[in-house]
Amino acid sequence: MIAGVDFLRPEWLALMPLATLPLWARGTEASGYPDVGWLPEDRLGRLVGLALRVLSALAIAAVVLALAAPGRPQSLALRTGRGAEVLLLIDRSRSMDERMLPSDWRELSAYDIRHQTQSRGPVKSQAARTLLGEFVARRPDDRFAVSFFSASALHVVPFTQHDEVVQAGITAGGVHRGLSETDVGRALISSVARFENRAYTGSRIILLVSDGGARLDEDTRLAIRAGFERQRVALYWIYLKGFGRPDLEQAGEAGEAIPEVALHRFFETLPTPYRAYQAESPEDLAAAVEDVGRQQNHPLDFEERIPRQDYSRGIIAAALLLVAILLAAGRWQLRGLR
Amino acid sequence: MNRLRSRGTERLLLAGGLLALALSMPPLPWPRASFDYLAVFDITQSMGVADYRLHDKPLSRLAFARRALATALTELPCGSKVGLAAFTGYRSLTLLAPVDVCDHYGDLLSTLEQVDDRMRWAEASEVAKGLYWALRAARDVGGEPQLLFFSDGHESPPLQGTVPALFGDIRQGEIRGMVIGTGGDVPRPIPKQDTPGRFNGFWHADEVVQNADAAPHDEHLSALRENHLQALAARTGLDYLRLESVAGLSRAMRSGTRARRREVPTDFSWVALGLALALLCAAPLRTLIAGRSTAAPGQ
Numbered sequence: 308m309i310a311g312v313d314f315l316r317p318e319w320l321a322l323m324p325l326a327t328l329p330l331w332a333r334g335t336e337a338s339g340y341p342d343v344g345w346l347p348e349d350r351l352g353r354l355v356g357l358a359l360r361v362l363s364a365l366a367i368a369a370v371v372l373a374l375a376a377p378g379r380p381q382s383l384a385l386r387t388g389r390g391a392e393v394l395l396l397i398d399r400s401r402s403m404d405e406r407m408l409p410s411d412w413r414e415l416s417a418y419d420i421r422h423q424t425q426s427r428g429p430v431k432s433q434a435a436r437t438l439l440g441e442f443v444a445r446r447p448d449d450r451f452a453v454s455f456f457s458a459s460a461l462h463v464v465p466f467t468q469h470d471e472v473v474q475a476g477i478t479a480g481g482v483h484r485g486l487s488e489t490d491v492g493r494a495l496i497s498s499v500a501r502f503e504n505r506a507y508t509g510s511r512i513i514l515l516v517s518d519g520g521a522r523l524d525e526d527t528r529l530a531i532r533a534g535f536e537r538q539r540v541a542l543y544w545i546y547l548k549g550f551g552r553p554d555l556e557q558a559g560e561a562g563e564a565i566p567e568v569a570l571h572r573f574f575e576t577l578p579t580p581y582r583a584y585q586a587e588s589p590e591d592l593a594a595a596v597e598d599v600g601r602q603q604n605h606p607l608d609f610e611e612r613i614p615r616q617d618y619s620r621g622i623i624a625a626a627l628l629l630v631a632i633l634l635a636a637g638r639w640q641l642r643g644l645r
Numbered sequence: 646m647n648r649l650r651s652r653g654t655e656r657l658l659l660a661g662g663l664l665a666l667a668l669s670m671p672p673l674p675w676p677r678a679s680f681d682y683l684a685v686f687d688i689t690q691s692m693g694v695a696d697y698r699l700h701d702k703p704l705s706r707l708a709f710a711r712r713a714l715a716t717a718l719t720e721l722p723c724g725s726k727v728g729l730a731a732f733t734g735y736r737s738l739t740l741l742a743p744v745d746v747c748d749h750y751g752d753l754l755s756t757l758e759q760v761d762d763r764m765r766w767a768e769a770s771e772v773a774k775g776l777y778w779a780l781r782a783a784r785d786v787g788g789e790p791q792l793l794f795f796s797d798g799h800e801s802p803p804l805q806g807t808v809p810a811l812f813g814d815i816r817q818g819e820i821r822g823m824v825i826g827t828g829g830d831v832p833r834p835i836p837k838q839d840t841p842g843r844f845n846g847f848w849h850a851d852e853v854v855q856n857a858d859a860a861p862h863d864e865h866l867s868a869l870r871e872n873h874l875q876a877l878a879a880r881t882g883l884d885y886l887r888l889e890s891v892a893g894l895s896r897a898m899r900s901g902t903r904a905r906r907r908e909v910p911t912d913f914s915w916v917a918l919g920l921a922l923a924l925l926c927a928a929p930l931r932t933l934i935a936g937r938s939t940a941a942p943g944q
Contacts, residue, residue: 316915325926332929332936363925370664370922374915399738455740458766461731463740465755472752475728475742482739482786483778486766497763623668623918630661630925637654 315376315617326368329360359636362629369626378617390448391510392466395439395473396498397480398517399455400489403432405518405549408588424550431547434589435516436481438596443473446600452501453477456494457486462501489519491570492527499534511540514599518547520567528573541580544571545595548587555585656924663921670917672910679724679907680898681743682822683786684714685779686760687796688731689770690848691867693762693836694797696829706827710795711757713888717895718754723747724909728790730782731760732775734767739782743790762838770801776877777812780820791903792822792883798870799828802854808876818882823897826887828869835867 314320406428412420443451453464453476464476495513502511523531535542546555546567553562555571562568574581584595686692686707697709704712718727728743741756776794783792811817834847848865855864871887878885886897 319915322922325922328926328929328933332932360929363929367922367925370918370925373667374918374922376915459764461738461740461764461766462759463756464752465759467752469749469752472741472744472749472756475744476740476756478742479728479730479739479786482742482782483736486738488766619914620668623664623914626921627661627664627668630657630664634654634657634661637657 319374329363366629458488502538520570660924667914667917674908675911678904681790691799735771736778797828798874803856832866832868
């Protein structure tokens with residue numbers, strides 16, 4: 308217990324010697340009288356006087372201590388909760404700046420849809436950021452990391468439980484338009500490597516948010532497969548399907564020629580769990596994010612940060628109590644003298 | 646005697662009142678100086694030139710700039726916010742919106758560690774445009790941070806003519822901050838990276854775009870191009886600082902003219918406690934002094 312005490316304002320402790328003042332200042336009573344030698348020795352009175360001096364010394368000591376603001380420093384405690392380690396891997400390519408279907412797209416005529424989408428549909432990347440921000444805020448037990456990708460992977464926020472930092476990473480993704488190229492293969496390889504050298508604590512997820520696919524070469528496929536297997540990472544792909552873009556479940560041999568479908572089929576061959584969510588409108592996207600939240604609720608060991616605990620209030624209360632006793636004793640003494 | 650006593654009682658009562666006040670007082674908003682920055686790092690290949698030394702070891706421009714900022718962060722007062730961005734190609738990309746340097750120092754540091762070659766999404770190095778994009782980023786990221794733009798000023802391909810005009814949507818002086826010249830005076834070969842993060846020799850004269858008009862074809866060598874950066878600073882209305890030491894950066898970042906007054910909840914209970922302490926000490930101090938003065942002539 309004692310080992311874990313720190314002071315916010317330790318310099319005040321230099322005033323601690325003041326607490327001895329009442330012990331030095333004896334003979335308060337005597338000084339007012341010309342001669343007290345003839346009075347019988349009052350042992351009880353002396354004892355009470357000494358007790359009062361000790362009490363006021365304690366009161367001074369308590370106030371000095373309170374000024375130094377002692378407390379227990381911030382600490383970490385191991386806790387088991389429910390949650391996951393989630394790496395948000397967000398596409399920052401230019402196409403993410405395009406729009407999705409507006410919410411009321413079902414009421415629009417086939418002719419209007421394209422035009423309306425271009426004019427007033429929500430921007431994909433922005434809709435995704437808003438929902439991911441809310442998702443993160445709702446899941447305080449999870450640890451999040453944020454990465455963007457275009458031609459390279461931009462690992463922004465390493466795994467943290469600090470919601471504010473994760474949000475700052477997500478916010479940064481919305482400053483200005485995206486970059487021109489995308490290389491989802493490279494991004495996945497370097498993202499899965501971020502789980503390396505981390506204790507396996509429960510469940511690991513890469514939440515890929517992107518609007519396009521890629522036909523990966525065999526080396527890349529092998530590297531991705533090996534990485535996911537070794538790190539035991541599940542992959543969730545929220546595919547932001549643009550207007551007129553291919554459906555992931557497009558059947559037949561022809562599908563293999565479409566990058567999005569090819570990527571989806573490759574993901575299905577991964578040894579670890581994989582789920583795809585196809586989102587065409589903000590509602591689809593919200594439902595997908597909601598579903599991801601339901602999926603991953605495994606027990607997770609994590610260290611919880613216990614904030615610094617300040618002891619000053621208790622000490623001030625003690626000082627107050629001492630002062631109250633001194634006041635009461637003063638009244639009692641006065642009455643005794645009268 | 647009675648008067649003396651009642652004074653003592655008054656003092657005790659007052660001290661008690663002050664203690665009660667200290668106990669019940671909430672933190673009050675109080676203006677304090679803080680500093681908000683968006684730090685943008687040039688991550689192009691020339692920043693890999695190791696012309697800095699730290700603890701007798703060569704250190705690349707980028708690594709030294711990161712180290713300097715990491716140290717400066719520890720010296721900013723709490724309540725200050727810092728965000729991060731990177732520049733390569735022709736633009737700057739925001740990586741982290743500004744967060745509190747005290748609450749999130751650990752996270753800031755680990756994000757800062759990751760700002761390196763491996764992030765590079767394009768290979769050109771159009772510093773002027775990158776700086777103008779950085780100004781936009783500082784304007785649009787929220788929270789109105791000042792800009793710190795760490796670069797050696799090495800344009801690749803080389804600029805034809807003078808500094809290009811500022812983007813139409815930015816006014817000169819609209820965003821404040823510093824262009825921070827990073828690098829040494831001696832032109833040195835640039836480490837070549839085939840894939841980001843993997844070094845393979847140095848760039849040769851015939852492998853880079855050379856300046857058409859200038860006689861010496863030395864674009865494959867890189868030194869701090871201070872004149873160019875100073876011209877850019879003048880064009881944009883930023884200040885210029887040469888990164889020579891870790892302490893120098895930290896000092897410049899804490900300059901009073903860059904401070905922002907921000908109301909921070911501040912604990913003032915120490916005022917009440919201090920007064921209570923004075924009152925509690927008054928009585929014994931008085932008797933001590935009185936005891937001395939009455940005792941002395943009697944002896």
